[in-house]
Amino acid sequence: MIDSARAYHDGTAYDRHEMTGHFLDWGNQPEAFKSYAGFETVQLPNVSPRHECSVWDLADTNRHMDENTQIDAERLAGILLLSHAVTATTRHGTTDFHFRSVASAGALYPFELYVAVFDVPGVEDGLYHHDVAGRGLTLIRRGNALADLRPAIGLEEEPAPVLMFLLTAIYFRSSWKYRDRAYRYALLDTGHLAENLALALTSERIRFRICVDFEDDRVNGVLGLDTAREVCLAVVPAWGQPSSKRPGAGLSGPRTDLSRFSRVAAREVEYPVIHEAHAATSVGKALVERDLEMADRLGLHLEHELPLRRPHTLPSKMSYPEAVLKRRSMRNFVREQIFADRFSALLGMLCAEPLNRVAAEPTADASICVGFLAGNVEGLDPGLYVLNRQRETISRAARGFMMDKMTHVCLDQEWLANCAVHFLFLSNLDFLEASCGPRGYRHAMMTAGRLGQRIYVSATAMRLGCCGIGAYYDDEAASLLGLNDAGRLLYLVAAGPVRKYYR
Ligand SMILES: Cc1cc2nc3c(=O)[nH]c(=O)nc-3n(C[C@H](O)[C@H](O)[C@H](O)COP(=O)(O)O)c2cc1C
Secondary structure, eight states: OOOSHHHHHHHTOBOGGGOOOOOOOGGGOOOSSOOOTTSOEEEOOOOOOOOOOOTGGGGOTTOOOOTTOOOOHHHHHHHHHHHSOEEEEEEETTEEEEEESSOOGGGOOOEEEEEEESSBTTBOSEEEEEETTTTEEEEEEEBOHHHHHHHHHTOTTSOOOSEEEEEEEEHHHHHHHHGGGHHHHHHHHHHHHHHHHHHHHHHTTOEEOBBOOSOHHHHHHHHTOOTTTEEEEEEEEEEOSOOOSOOOSSBOSOOOOOGGGGOOSSSOOOOHHHHHHHHHTOOOOOOOOOSSOGGGGSOOOOOOEEEOOOOSSOOOSSOHHHHHHHOOOOOOBOSOOBOHHHHHHHHHHHHOHIIIIISBOHHHHHTOEEEEEESSBTTBOSEEEEEETTTTEEEEEEESOOHHHHHHHTTTOGGGGGOSEEEEEEEEHHHHHHHHOTTHHHHHHHHHHHHHHHHHHHHHHTTOEEEEEOOOBHHHHHHHHTOOTTEEEEEEEEEEOBTTTOO
C-alpha cells in the first residue's frame, strides 16, 4: 500500500538488476485523442500566432500583465494553438502518428485540456474540451462553469476570472507502456503542457495562475471524469476584462454522464499503485517558511555562489511562436561546447520571475532544486552545479566530467554522453513532505515538467538540441550525484549543440 510520495517514487524506481522485459500490447493501444462523440464541436477561428516576440521577452520582469485584456474567440484560439497543437505527422504502415508541440514521455500524451468560458465574445458560455486534432472546442456542459469551479480553487476573494483552463491526465495512456511508473510521467508531461500554456498567456499579457492546490473531487466532478481513469492535475484561471454580465447560477441543464469518455482502450489494465499515489498526494498544506532551501537539503557541499552573467544580447534565432511550433526532441548531439551566452540565456530563463513566482503558487518554487552537470560549457569547468533561481547564482557541488557516468545511469542512452549539459531536477522527498505536505510531490514533478518544457522552447529558439529523460536507474542517479538519504533525481533534461543545427 502506497501511503506517501516517497513510497511511490521509490516503489517505482528502476534498478539495473531488476528490469523485467515488458511487451507492449499493440492491439490494445490507447486512443491518442479524446473525443466526445455526439457532442457539438465548434471550430476555432483559424489564427496564426499574433506575437512575434522572442522567448526572452516572456521572462522580462518589466513585461506588464494587462488586467483588461479583452479575451475573445480569436485570442482564445491563439492561446490554444500555442499551448497544445499537432505539429508533425509520421506514417507507420497504414496509420498516421501525430506529434505535438508538448514533449511527452514515449509520445503517449496522457494529458487533456479543457476550458471553462464565461462572457467571451464569439464563444457560448460553458465548459469545453479542447479537440487538439480537430482544432475545435467540444461543448461538454452549458452555463457558467467558472462559478462552480471558483470555490474549489479558493478564488472567491479574487476578481472573477474570464477563463479557466483545466489540465487532466488519463493514466492508461502512459501506464500502457510505463505501468506503475506512469504517474511520474502523468505529472511531468502535464507540467510540460502547463508551461506551454503559461508562455502563451504571458505572450498575450494575460494574468493567470497555475494552481495545483484545489479540491480534487469538486473539480473532477465538474469535469465529469471517471477518476479511476482520468484526474485533473492543474487548474489555470486567467483574468481579462471584467464581465458586465450577471454571473448566473453556474452550470445549467441536466447533468449528463460524461465518465465513459475517460476510457481510452478496450482492455485497460489498472495499476492500484497509481491510484494510491494520487490519493496519498491529495493532501497539501500551506508552505512552511524555512531558513533552508531545497538546495541545502540534498546533502550537497556547495562552494561559494557565483552570479549569473546575463548576456548583453540574447541569442535568438527563432521567435517564440516559431520555437514552440518547431520544438522536437533531438538526440543527435555533437561533442561541441555550448557558448557561454547561450548557456546563460538558458539559466536566465529558468530563473524568470514572471514565470516562476508570479505565475505559480509558492510551493512550486520551493518544491525542487535545479542543478546541472556541465560537460562542455564555455567558461565553466565540468562538474555538478546548483542554480539558485531567486538569487540568480550558481554554486559548484562536485568537480569533474560526469556525463559518461550519467549516461550509464540513464539506461545507457549513449547519445547523452555527447550533450553539453544535463539539467537536473532534484528534491528531498522527506523535506518536501514536511514543508509542503504530501501534495508537494505533485508540485515538484509538475514544476520539473514546466521547467523542462521551458528549456526545450528556449533551446529551440537558439537552435540547440534538447531531450527530456525520464528513464534512469534511480538509486544510481542519487549516488552519482552524492544526494543524501531522501534526495532524489526527479527528471533530467539534456541540452546542447546538435548535428542538425551545428554550424
Ligand atoms: C517526461 C519525459 C520523459 C522522457 N524520457 C525520455 C527518455 O528517457 N529517452 C528519450 O529518448 N526520450 C525521452 N523523452 C522524449 C520523448 O520521447 C519525446 O518528447 C516524444 O517522443 C515526443 O517527441 P517530440 O518531443 O519530438 O515531440 C521524454 C520526454 C518527456 C516529456
